[in-house]
Amino acid sequence: MELRQLRGFTAVAATGTVTGAAERLGLSPATVSDRIRTLERSLGVELFERKPNGMVLSEHGRVLLPEARRLLEHAEAIRRLLADTRPRVTIGTLETLIATRLPAIIGRLGDRRPDLDLSVRSMMRAPLLRAVSDGELDAGLLLDTGDTLGALGFTPGPELSFVDVGTVRLFLVARPGHPLADTGSVAPKELSGDTLLVTPPGCSFRMAAERLLGPAGKRIEFDSVSTIRAWIIQGLGVALLPEFAVAGDLADGTLVALGPPPAELALRVVWREDRTDARDLREVLYAMAA
Secondary structure, eight states, X not given: OOHHHHHHHHHHHHHSSHHHHHHHHTSOHHHHHHHHHXXXXXXXXXXXXXXXXXXXXXXXXXXXXXXXXXXXXXXXXXXXXXXXXXXXXXXXXXHHHHHHTHHHHHHHHHHHOTTOEEEEEEOOHHHHHHHHHHTSSSEEEEEEOSSSTTTTTOOOOTTEEEEEEEEEEEEEEEOTTOTTXXXXXXXXXXXXXXXXXXXXXXXXXXXXXXXXXXXXXXXXXXXXXXXXXXXXXXXXXXXXXXXXXXXXXXXXXXXXXXXXXXXXXXXXXXXXXXXXXXXXXXXXXXXXXX
């Protein structure tokens, strides 16, 4: 067995086709096919069932796959050791999370993995998910809810895994004196006379507002959470905003919460489980969650 054959094998297993594996590895389909056939001959077994719509792992292939990944991970660790290079992880996330939540996470990671170099890129969710799926990013940090990836209302790639590293509480806030400020709870229909200030479609806070508050009330859309906060302070509407944006205002009475926190979003790291270095990356991500 050769490492290049194992790389071809794991790539075909991940993509389901020789063409997809070739695109991932930057090789021709003929080269990938040759490596798979050579590996099968050396082992004396068939690793895939060839079907009209792609390649499916055989029983022998399913046995080999985790071992092949471990061999490739070990080979990469040896390469880094001999080259005396520090492992690097590149994470993409929203600008607001970079400023408010990422420092504490990086601090935890630094305590547990001082050998690691970390770089961060500011990206919106859709391009972030594409970049993780394409291997341009090692991982992405985003907001979500529920027990499955994308339950907030977006569609992730099927190959992505996740681990939760924290939470973000959301508050429905208004200027003091709002008639619902002391009611203890707020039903969506009670907001029909209010102007709801929202972020653009696709934003996590907008998705949460649509799920919790429904279509009630007039909406005005802004790109910036800070702009929405400024309008609310002037009494020009209400909004569902993250705790990190309004905690100080709630503490000093500049803003009031309408009822208890209506939602809590998960701060979630996503990555590709089928990467050849997935085990090392998974250890890094769980260190972030520790």
